[in-house]
Amino acid sequence: MAAEKKVPVILVTNDDGITAPGIRNLVEAVKGLGKIVVVAPDKPQSGMGHAITIGLPLRLHKVTFFDDLEIEAYQCTGTPVDCVKLAVDKVLHQKPDICISGINHGANHSINVIYSGTMSAAVEAAIESIPSVGFSILDYSLEADFTAARKYARLIVEEMLSKPQEKHTVLNVNFPIATPEEIKGVKICRQAYAKYEEDFIERVDPHHRKYYWLTGEFVNFDEGTDTDVWALANHYVSVVPVQFDMTHYKLKEQLEKTWTIVS
Amino acid sequence: MAAEKKVPVILVTNDDGITAPGIRNLVEAVKGLGKIVVVAPDKPQSGMGHAITIGLPLRLHKVTFFDDLEIEAYQCTGTPVDCVKLAVDKVLHQKPDICISGINHGANHSINVIYSGTMSAAVEAAIESIPSVGFSILDYSLEADFTAARKYARLIVEEMLSKPQEKHTVLNVNFPIATPEEIKGVKICRQAYAKYEEDFIERVDPHHRKYYWLTGEFVNFDEGTDTDVWALANHYVSVVPVQFDMTHYKLKEQLEKTWTIVS
Numbered sequence: 001m002a003a004e005k006k007v008p009v010i011l012v013t014n015d016d017g018i019t020a021p022g023i024r025n026l027v028e029a030v031k032g033l034g035k036i037v038v039v040a041p042d043k044p045q046s047g048m049g050h051a052i053t054i055g056l057p058l059r060l061h062k063v064t065f066f067d068d069l070e071i072e073a074y075q076c077t078g079t080p081v082d083c084v085k086l087a088v089d090k091v092l093h094q095k096p097d098i099c100i101s102g103i104n105h106g107a108n109h110s111i112n113v114i115y116s117g118t119m120s121a122a123v124e125a126a127i128e129s130i131p132s133v134g135f136s137i138l139d140y141s142l143e144a145d146f147t148a149a150r151k152y153a154r155l156i157v158e159e160m161l162s163k164p165q166e167k168h169t170v171l172n173v174n175f176p177i178a179t180p181e182e183i184k185g186v187k188i189c190r191q192a193y194a195k196y197e198e199d200f201i202e203r204v205d206p207h208h209r210k211y212y213w214l215t216g217e218f219v220n221f222d223e224g225t226d227t228d229v230w231a232l233a234n235h236y237v238s239v240v241p242v243q244f245d246m247t248h249y250k251l252k253e254q255l256e257k258t259w260t261i262v263s
Numbered sequence: 264m265a266a267e268k269k270v271p272v273i274l275v276t277n278d279d280g281i282t283a284p285g286i287r288n289l290v291e292a293v294k295g296l297g298k299i300v301v302v303a304p305d306k307p308q309s310g311m312g313h314a315i316t317i318g319l320p321l322r323l324h325k326v327t328f329f330d331d332l333e334i335e336a337y338q339c340t341g342t343p344v345d346c347v348k349l350a351v352d353k354v355l356h357q358k359p360d361i362c363i364s365g366i367n368h369g370a371n372h373s374i375n376v377i378y379s380g381t382m383s384a385a386v387e388a389a390i391e392s393i394p395s396v397g398f399s400i401l402d403y404s405l406e407a408d409f410t411a412a413r414k415y416a417r418l419i420v421e422e423m424l425s426k427p428q429e430k431h432t433v434l435n436v437n438f439p440i441a442t443p444e445e446i447k448g449v450k451i452c453r454q455a456y457a458k459y460e461e462d463f464i465e466r467v468d469p470h471h472r473k474y475y476w477l478t479g480e481f482v483n484f485d486e487g488t489d490t491d492v493w494a495l496a497n498h499y500v501s502v503v504p505v506q507f508d509m510t511h512y513k514l515k516e517q518l519e520k521t522w523t524i525v526s
Contacts, residue, residue: 049344050312050377057466057474081312081378086475089463111390113509114313115344127374127458155524163521169514185526188518190510195390200352203320211320212349236526241514246376247453248506251432255451255504258426261418263448263499 008034008097008161011087011125015045015080015104015117018065018073021142022103026135027071029150030157034097038066038073039087041117045079046106048117050124052085053078060086080121088128098160099125102135102173103149105142109174109228109238110194110220119172123244126170131160137175138232148183149175152237156186172240176232187236192227194220271297271360271424274350274388278308278343278367278380281328281336284405285366289398290334292413293420297360301329301336302350304380308342309369311380313387315348316341323349343384351391361423362388365398366412368405372437372491372501373457373483382435386507389433394423400438401495411446412438415500419449435503439495450499455490457483 010030014023018040027036042061059077066073074091076083080101088095104118113119122134133156137149156173172191176183196216203211220229228238256262273293277286281303290299305324322340329336337354339346343364351358367381376382385397396419400412419436435454439446459479468474483492491501519525 044318047315047317048312049314049383051314052310052312052378053477054310055307057476058463059472059474082477085461085477086463089461090465090475111507114386114390114507115315120312123377127377159522159524166514170511172509186522186524188515188522188525190512190515191508193508198348198352200321200349202353209322211322212353213320214316214345214348239518240509241511241518242509243511243514244374244377244509245454245456246435246503246505246507246509248433248504249453251429251504251506252451252453255502259422259449259451261422261449262451262502 009092010034010036011092011096011099012036012038013040013080013083013101013121015041015048017041017044018063018075020105022105025146025150026100026103026153027066027069029153031069033157033161036071037092038071039076039083039091041080041083042075042077045117047115048079049115050081050120051079052081058082058086060090080117081124084121084124095128095130099130099132100157103146103153104136105144106136106140107138107174108134108136108172109232110192113172113191113242122170123242126168127244129167131165131167131169133160133171133173135173139177148178148180151180152186170242172242174228174232174238176235178235182235183237184235187231187238189228189231189238189240190226191240192220192222192229194222194229272355273297273299274355274359274362275299275301276303276343276346276364276384278304278311280304280307281326281338283368285368288409288413289363289366289416290329290332292416294332296420296424299334300355301334302339302346302354304343304346305338305340308380310378311342312378313344313383314342315344321345321349323353343380344387347384347387358391358393362393362395363420366409366416367399368407369399369403370401370437371397371399371435372495373455376435376454376505385433386505389431390507392430394428394430394432396423396434396436398436402440411441411443414443415449433505435505437491437495437501439498441498445498446500447498450494450501452491452494452501452503453489454503455483455485455492457485457492
């Protein structure tokens with residue numbers, strides 16, 4: 001029996017909102033690799049982490065932003081994670097073959113994976129047994145140059161679709177600020193222990209009441225040359241495979257041995 | 264030189280909001296173990312995951328809810344993660360010796376660790392090198408009976424404070440619905456692969472437009488007897504040590520060997 005080649009279904013989402021240049025660049029980058037459906041937030045949702053909407057109902061509207069590319073698109077009032085859940089249940093009525101999220105305007109390397117709505121959408125897909133990739137570029141600007149990012153995003157999605165993936169696979173991909181010629185290649189990395197050292201700026205409002213703005217300086221505490229932060233600083237595209245079993249197995253063993261209140 | 268015993272500073276937060284019975288029960292449970300300071304959200308923040316507030320300023324107000332216990336307390340307009348950051352920078356002006364979060368009204372076992380504001384606050388503390396514990400009870404009711412939870416929360420915080428902890432230690436503790444007599448003890452566990460099988464209920468509003476409510480049925484796909492879900496079903500208090508390095512090391516090795524686009 002001749003195998004008929006099935007067109008893969010590609011779900012695209014993000015956290016910067018459906019009108020962000022990043023998601024449009026991602027859609028254009030993977031166009032032709034399958035049947036693309038976009039379900040993305042109707043407004044920016046940066047820093048939403050793995051938030052879901054519990055106490056409010058969600059709305060979902062078909063939009064025309066991607067009509068010129070002949071791609072079906074929906075905006076949702078919820079978080080990036082809500083978008084993935086709602087897309088599977090109410091738009092696709094099936095699990096897509098892959099879920100891709102981004103391209104986020106701003107880095108999601110190191111600890112940022114935990115705060116990132118882009119990555120949380122990808123992790124949500126993986127929890128739902130949909131292989132997924134979150135893409136981010138180290139450039140917060142809405143005018144970021146996506147040329148190299150587009151090239152490598154397509155290569156990575158092609159790689160993912162070319163062979164069967166473990167169903168919980170989720171990759172955190174970051175692109176350096178570089179031209180395609182400057183990029184040295186793709187590196188599989190571990191998450192660096194690098195984070196923002198926070199500082200809240202205190203101000204006083206016109207009604208004489210204090211308020212605080214979160215700011216921070218990014219500090220890399222990790223000297224490894226196998227991390228995403230190292231790879232990006234050295235002009236590689238970084239790929240960190242991510243898992244959602246957050247058990248700290250080494251500490252588990254240690255507590256079992258040392259805790260006096262354990263049964 | 265005789266060592267002077269330092270009174271430990273205990274930061275308390277939650278995601279159900281500062282007026283929830285759970286946080287009051289937690290404060291009462293650990294009273295006397297150190298200098299307690301409460302910094303918690305001014306409204307329910309369930310399901311907020313690791314969300315942080317980026318685009319809006321934060322407010323912080325001293326409140327009198329815990330005056331009867333002679334405990335300093337602040338409410339914050341942000342997420343549970345914001346509360347931890349702001350508490351360290353603008354309330355305590357130092358890292359506390361421990362951060363405890365909860366007691367959450369509702370289970371945070373298995374995959375719920377990722378969606379939970381309670382656990383995200385604890386994880387945030389651990390990222391900031393503050394040992395921490397998130398506590399949750401398998402009872403969503405505001406009238407939940409916290410008798411057993413209080414007993415074991417105190418035992419666990421005493422255990423944590425009794426010896427030096429690795430600075431990134433974070434524990435996910437869940438209490439079964441049970442009396443102190445019914446509880447068999449404390450079990451160190453791994454995170455079960457168990458999750459909600461989601462379903463969105465579709466309704467039509469008075470203006471004839473559709474909206475969706477997230478609902479779900481909890482399903483345990485994990486047959487292990489070393490998981491938090493197993494422990495809770497068998498009347499144990501479950502303790503899962505959590506880590507925030509989300510790298511999937513096994514998959515990392517595999518991708519390094521099999522990906523053709525790797526440098």
